[in-house]
Amino acid sequence: MEIRGLEESLPEAPLSGSDTVYVESDHVSIGYRSKRTGIYKPACSDLNFNIKRGEFVVIIGSSGCGKTTFLEAVAGLVPVTRGEIRIGGHAIKGPGKERSLVFQSPSLFPWRNVRDNVLFSLQAQRNLTPETKARAEDLIALVGLKDVMESYPHELSGGMKQRVNLARALVTQPQLLLLDEPFGALDAQTREMMQHELVRIWQAADLGEARNAIFITHDVEEAVFLADRILVFSKSPASLAADIRVELPRPRLPAHKRSPEFLKFQDLVLSYLYQGDSNPRESAEDSR
Amino acid sequence: MSLATSDRAPSTTESDDGPSRGIVNWIRNHTKTAYGVLGVATVLILWQLTAVTGLVNVTIASDPTRVIAAEISLFSSGQIWGPLGGTAIEVGWGMLITLVVSIPLGLILGRVRALYDMTEPIINILNSVPYVLFLPVIIFWFGIGVQSRILLVIWAATLPLIINTTAGVRNLNSDYIRVARMCCAGRWTFYRSVLFPATLPYILTGIRLSIARALVGAIVAEFFLSGGGLGYFVQTATSNFDMNEAMAGILIMAVVAVVLTRLIGRLERRYTHWSQG
Structure with a gap:
């Protein structure tokens, strides 16, 4: 039951991604009980979709709609209330070594320098070898922090901290990279640069065969720029409002952001986002 | 994107750059x-x-x-070495045992909610009662030997350290926990590489308080358990109307206290410079 946006009017062939299903969200509902009132609050309701191997999926929705909750459930940090999330056919029960999360705030350890922050995920997974250490240094160079390897987080700018955050997530060679609004707190210029960098790193990093990513944002331009596929979430509780395949050629450059095709996709995403404004449930029904 | 790497702000009060100019x-x-x-x-x-x-x-x-x-x-x-050594043994053993016991205990109490809720009232009550009051009981139980003096030092020093460590753990940034969980860190890695370093500023503050109380504990114990040490030395000198010696003993104690405090300050600058910046 895939929801199609403009897909009919655009060429069929996917730009990336194979036909193998990798992540399955099987009628997933997530909610939590308010600590103060004890009332159950749904965050996501009946999310049902598959993500194929190799897809860069962006989930977009207004703030507070439950998209971060969904990502945390995929990460294994938050339990699913109903339904099941499967990765490679296995239902997730908690965090796993095949997944990495790039946090919204950099969440670096202030007592560790850049190199040791990146090495932490390897250390935690008991995978500190000369080979992985060398990989970590390559990755730090790749994210452009070679010169500040020995610096401490408080000596870095916001953009640099997020690069460390990204390197820490990539160093374990995750099959599924989860990114929770990683550039949300950055200024517009840095954010644009980081989007471009992410695409570059995503393509250059030594990740082996698999490179799946789920990226959360509320920025439409960012979504279209990065995504193979955009999932639009309705307002809280989040349900799937639209599923849009972004058929734009790669590599994408910042200059492409003003091209008519790019703007067309942006308008399309926006229309689904705004549709959700009046009555989320109905709009979700409509788009089916 | 240039920044001063590893250029820690030198302390203006303590760095000595020689009497050159x-x-x-x-x-x-x-x-x-x-x-x-x-x-x-x-x-x-x-x-x-x-x-x-x-x-x-x-x-x-x-x-x-x-x-x-x-x-x-x-x-x-060489008359002073005996009393000085006596106090050093009491404070040294007392602090060693305090550190080994209180830091892990504080870390665990801060993490395990049920244990914290169970022990919090007891620790608060024990901490509010002046610890010197326990001295007669300690003597009654353990006699007047060196072990009683060490025990009073531990009794005096341990509570501030436990309380500070626990407070530090409970103030732990929840992001750190999420990072550790996401990286699949085991319990030992979490305690050693996340919880301990994150709590270290609180622990060092606790140690600072602990040392001050340990010194008081040692001196008080020596007053009561006349078995040597600087406290006993000053008391004896005063009883003999030898004020010069008494004051000299006090001066030595002051120097010891200042040196120990400076040592902690040094550790703080070395290991927790990140928490001030």
């Missing part, structure tokens, strides 16, 4: 220390003056030159 320059760069020295010097001079002019009786109050003379004789005769 004379005392005037030194004073200009160390105004705080200079005023501190001036304050101490003023007190010493006034003390000396009151003694020299006969305003106070030197046999009762002593004076700085006599204290220094006593100090020299104590060290040259």
Whole structure:
């Protein structure tokens, strides 16, 4: 039951991604009980979709709609209330070594320098070898922090901290990279640069065969720029409002952001986002 | 994107860059220390003056030159090493046991909610009761040997450290926990590589308080359990009307306290520089 946006009017062939299903969200509902009132609050309701191997999926929705909750459930940090999330056919029960999360705030350890922050995920997974250490240094160079390897987080700018955050997530060679609004707190210029960098790193990093990513944002331009596929979430509780395949050629450059095709996709995403404004449930029904 | 790497702000009060450009320059760069020295010097001079002019009786109050003379004789005769060593053994063993027990205990109490809720009232009550009050009980249970003195030192020092460590753990940034979980860190890695370093600023503050209380504990124990140590030494000297020796003992104690405090300050700058920045 895939929801199609403009897909009919655009060429069929996917730009990336194979036909193998990798992540399955099987009628997933997530909610939590308010600590103060004890009332159950749904965050996501009946999310049902598959993500194929190799897809860069962006989930977009207004703030507070439950998209971060969904990502945390995929990460294994938050339990699913109903339904099941499967990765490679296995239902997730908690965090796993095949997944990495790039946090919204950099969440670096202030007592560790850049190199040791990146090495932490390897250390935690008991995978500190000369080979992985060398990989970590390559990755730090790749994210452009070679010169500040020995610096401490408080000596870095916001953009640099997020690069460390990204390197820490990539160093374990995750099959599924989860990114929770990683550039949300950055200024517009840095954010644009980081989007471009992410695409570059995503393509250059030594990740082996698999490179799946789920990226959360509320920025439409960012979504279209990065995504193979955009999932639009309705307002809280989040349900799937639209599923849009972004058929734009790669590599994408910042200059492409003003091209008519790019703007067309942006308008399309926006229309689904705004549709959700009046009555989320109905709009979700409509788009089916 | 340039930034000063590994350029820790040097402390203005403590770094000594040698007497290369004379005392005037030194004073200009160390105004705080200079005023501190001036304050101490003023007190010493006034003390000396009151003694020299006969305003106070030197046999009762002593004076700085006599204290220094006593100090020299104590060290040259080696008479002081016994009491100093006695106190050092009590404080050393007491602090060692306190550190080994209190830090892990504080870390665990901060993490395990049920244990924290169970122990919090007890720890608060024990911490509010002046610990000296337990001394008669300790003597009754363990006698008047060195073990009782060490026990009082531990009793005095352990609670501030446990309380501080626990407070640090409970203030742990929840992002750190999420990072550790996401990286699949095991419990040992979490305690050793996340919880302990994150809590270290609180732990060092706790140690600072602990040492101060350990010194008081040791001295009080020596007053009551007359088995040697600096406390016993000062008490005996005072009973013998030897004020010069008594003051010399107090001075040694002051130096020990300052050195230990400075040591902690050094550790703080070395290991927790990230928490001030």
